[in-house]
Amino acid sequence: MRIVEAGPAEAAVLSALYESAFAEAWAPEQLAQLLAGPGVLTLIALDEAGEPAGYALGRVAADEAELLSIGLLPGRRRRGGGRLLLDALVDRCASAGAKALFLEVATDNAAALALYRGAGFREAGIRKGYYKVGAAAVDAIVMKRDLLPAAAG
Numbered sequence: 529m530r531i532v533e534a535g536p537a538e539a540a541v542l543s544a545l546y547e548s549a550f551a552e553a554w555a556p557e558q559l560a561q562l563l564a565g566p567g568v569l570t571l572i573a574l575d576e577a578g579e580p581a582g583y584a585l586g587r588v589a590a591d592e593a594e595l596l597s598i599g600l601l602p603g604r605r606r607r608g609g610g611r612l613l614l615d616a617l618v619d620r621c622a623s624a625g626a627k628a629l630f631l632e633v634a635t636d637n638a639a640a641l642a643l644y645r646g647a648g649f650r651e652a653g654i655r656k657g658y659y660k661v662g663a664a665a666v667d668a669i670v671m672k673r674d675l676l677p678a679a680a681g
């Protein structure tokens with residue numbers, strides 16, 4: 529897989545990827561607005577055939593960055609795409625001047641937790657009842673990774 533940068537023009541592609549990854553909709557119009565916002569970084573992973581297989585969205589504000597969303601198509605998981613996207617986002621956030629990258633992950637999302645821990649994220653807090661799942665609520669773990677300054681030149 530390889531990573532390419534994207535923007536508001538790719539909102540429909542992102543919307544389709546999100547819907548497959550999370551089995552819920554994210555309207556292309558809303559996504560396009562988000563993608564056009566200040567500091568937003570959009571990355572798409574393309575498979576060997578050049579087809580979109582996953583995405584990562586981040587946002588940099590001053591010296592902090594946030595992973596907004598990451599997802600791989602169900603049939604494209606466990607091939608290193610998630611890690612590739614995360615590493616690429618880390619690089620871009622550091623280049624944009626961020627000193628730390630934060631994210632939230634549901635306590636029951638074992639795959640994502642393993643991905644983040646393996647990529648050097650550490651637990652920084654808990655948000656009680658952050659995710660609503662029908663009538664139930666699931667806590668979120670806040671995770672943080674310090675970023676090294678981008679190499680000069």
Ligand SMILES: CC(C)(COP(=O)(O)OP(=O)(O)OC[C@H]1O[C@@H](n2cnc3c(N)ncnc32)[C@H](O)[C@@H]1OP(=O)(O)O)[C@@H](O)C(=O)NCCC(=O)NCCS
Pocket residue numbers: 549550598599600601604605606607608609610611612632633634637638639640642643644646
């Ligand atoms: C989480 C997600 C993005 C991981 O993407 P991926 O491309 O499958 O991840 P990778 O292949 O790069 O895996 C990297 C590491 O993460 C961990 N990991 C990934 N999937 C895992 C799983 N199902 N179970 C346990 N560990 C897992 C492993 O440590 C893996 O390394 P390894 O394959 O060498 O063991 C993917 O499962 C996904 O899209 N899930 C649905 C959307 C989602 O939950 N997004 C995160 C919301 S916070």
